[in-house]
Amino acid sequence: MVPRIPVSVDLVVLTVRCQALSALVWRRDKPPYEGRWALSGGFIQLDEDLPAAAARVLAERAGLPGAPVHLEQLQTYGYPDRDPRQRVLSVAYLGLAPDLPASTEAHMSWQPVSSLQEMAFDHRRIMVDGIERARGKLEYTPLGAAFCPPEFTVADLRRVYEIVWGRALDPRNFHRKVTKAEGFLVPTGRTTTRDGGRPAKLYRRGPALLLHPPMLRSLKE
Known part of the structure; x- marks a missing residue:
């Protein structure tokens, strides 16, 4: 008899x-791995379907x-010992979103990935x-714009890149690159002074599916 292997989504x-x-x-709050952090699944x-x-x-x-979370399939994990209780296949999904509120489930919490x-x-x-x-x-x-609100400044977008990449970026070079990338940003015609100083232009995400030219981490600023 062929065993049935459970499939989960994480x-x-x-x-x-x-x-x-x-x-x-x-x-x-219980074994196995009691007291350790876990993904929702x-x-x-x-x-x-998946x-x-x-x-x-x-x-x-x-x-x-109802949260505006971009979900895409990440990878399948199926090595035999990934769950000590039984053989389980996991199809992982990646979700990206701007600053989200606290979960409606009391046991869920946001934690810095570095911790x-x-x-x-x-x-x-x-x-x-x-x-x-x-x-x-x-x-x-x-996809960097998926971490931003519907309308955002170039500085807002730069902070996303800096936080996700874990490195500081030159503001002028970043501004030049993202505004020249075809279809990446669309001006709204409005400005904001929420960060103080001079009014900053507000943008929304454009129709582009790929960035041309790309924003390569390996390139010097």
Whole structure:
């Protein structure tokens, strides 16, 4: 008889919160890995496909129903010893969003990714893979704007890149690159003085799917 292997969905939900790249996690209160942080997840139901399962886990387990979270499939994890209780396959999803409110689930909380060194199961590995995916996508796609509100300044966007990449960027060079990238930013015709000083132009995300030219981390400013 061929054994049936359970399949779960685990979410790496990232946001820029309090000037830090943060992940939505919960602290386990029972074995295995009691006391360690874990990603939100759940088993796939028989009547749903993977995207539907990820959306359900986001709403019900992560406690973010209706949140404007960009979800995309990250990777499948299936090595035999990833769960000491039984063989489980996990399809991980990456979720990106601007500064989100606290979860509606009391056990979930936002934690800076730099503080999540010890996690349950293989969740640290999954989270690190999700962070690297997010960093890479900021190079070639306009996904950096997914961390921003609907209208934002170039300085807002630069802070996102600095926080996600973990490095300081030259403001003038960054402004030149993002405003010259075709279809990345669309001026709204409005300005804001919320950061003080001179009024700053407000932009919204444009229609581009890929950045041309790309915003490469390896290039010197």
